[in-house]
Amino acid sequence: MYGLVALGYHITWSTSRTMNFSQGHAVMAGAVVAYAVFVALGWPFPLALLVTLAALACFGALVERVAVRPFFLRASPAWLLATIAVGIIAENVAQLTFGKDARAFPSPLMQKPIMVGSAGFYAQELLVPVAGLLLMGLVQLFYHRTPYGKQLKAVAWNPEAAGLMGINIPRAVMASYALSAVLAGVAGVLLAPLLNVSPQMGTIIGLKAFAVAIIGGLTSAPGIVVAGLGYGLVESFTAGYISTRAREIVGFGLVILVLVARPWGLLGEKPSRRV
């Protein structure tokens, strides 16, 4: 699941060399919007999902428009702070409208655990990685098989040349932001029944997803997928065999180790120039 959110960092990084640091808050927004439409308004789930994804696409586009583009055009790194600011605003808006309480998000997959031998799991927990991998596959297909995806890839490859070929670069960047927010939103909807919905739920997920993106290599989608799975495994093994209290220490310690050994990430390309 970290992988799905982390992929969002990769998508915007490769098109524009910028990142949306409010990815974690987009996860939260996905869960909160889905809660509002599905639970509070009682709409059918497919419709609620559609509304959520549309709202998240708008959120992503908005982040790009107000927090990235003004700085991107001036080659200023202030987008970094600006996207964090948008995230904090989103969290506070959620607190004002949704309230600060954690709320339960019902899912038919959370009713009864599936028992295997003496231990069991909830179907929802299985759905999360399966849906995650499926979506990552879809994103790859979109990039390699559809004309629009190819345009985005072209921008990532060489913005100047792509611009000369008539590709609208600002629009491509905006699209990449919308896409990355949608991915985070899906993650939010998938996680909601497991984590409960609250305005604070996204912060730590966003941070860990960023760690995953760095470990995997910002420029490498497969690297991020592998790192996402690996990070999740390391976390649960640490919790299972050492202690829950050591989980964050081991997890983030690993990030530092990887950065020392391979500053460009496990499968990332070694940059030929400093960025």
Next chain:
Amino acid sequence: MRRLSAMLTILLAVAWTTAGPALAQSKEPVKIGLSAAVSGGSAASGEAIKRGLLIAIDEINAKGGVLGGRKLELVVRDDEGNPQKGVTIARELVEREKVAAVFGGLHTTVALAQVPVWHELKTPYMGAWAAGTNVTRNGQTPNYVFRVSANDDYVDRYLSRYAVDALKKGKPGLLLENTPWGQSNETGLTKWFGEKGIKAVGVERFNWNDPDMSPQLLRLKNAGADLIVLVANAPEGAQVLRSKAKLGWDTAMISHWGISGGRFAELTGDLSDGVVFLQTYTFFGKQNERGQYVLKVLREKYAVKEPGDVIAPVGTANAYDGMHLVALAIDQAGSTDGAKVRDALESLRAEYKGLIKTYKRPFTAEQHDALTDEDYVMVVWKGGKIVPVNMK
């Protein structure tokens, strides 16, 4: 003519400003502060405390208030369960709002952070929920911190006695939140189980907002625990139950009262059925005069139909009795001066026939907890409501 009226206006104004304060002083309301989480996962606890305070305040004001006619007035601040925020609020309540005493909410972390502030600003604090042992046993002299609520040390004695004597369990596994509150209970449970010659088979901890408690539960299960003793608030308590169902481990579970504070029933559904936990008071069963009165007001003002609808009942009960005790102390002190009210609380002369019990000299220099394990009751979640356990 014009000059005359101008002079009159000035005279009137002077008369107003000089007479104003003197008049206001005698009838100025006595402010009582509340620093509690009225939002977040534990919001129900703050709301319950507020209700208890308001019911008592209305009752006292209807009888003429305190200090010969001054009305009580409640000032509520949301500490969000955040210790830093708690300290800021403590100062604001005393320095800006000039409250005579402050009531506290659910979080031991907040209560502990505020202790030095009460001492420094010489303002009495009345705990209505947070049970950390060293909130009241804080080493300060004179001690400004009082409590009408549970104290972890007594709770742990009570829980261990219940586990061994009533449930006949001998292999408890402790599952605690990784906070000062959890720590406070680890000390107490180890001590009181130890008195009975029992050692916990495992001690596991979790952090706030942890989504999955399976690893901890699995370790307790493998260690052979026949009973889980839980110290958690509602959000984490809910995750514990989910993980427990996932492991298919149907061992008995008893809990400190944190799980009665939030949306525990909503978060867990029918998983919460059968979880036994402790309270200082229950609105079920035969009620004394106070109990009938409080339930009546809850029915009229807060749409409570039956005892099971009372949200976070201990908050309301503790705060209600605490408010009456503070009012008695203010009257005995004859002033709202913090040091004098503190002294009066420690040497309260009036007997107060309260909701939870009859208080005869509830506090002394050594004892700042009005309630002990003599006063606790055991209850159980059933169909999303809290019902009493029939215990001998």
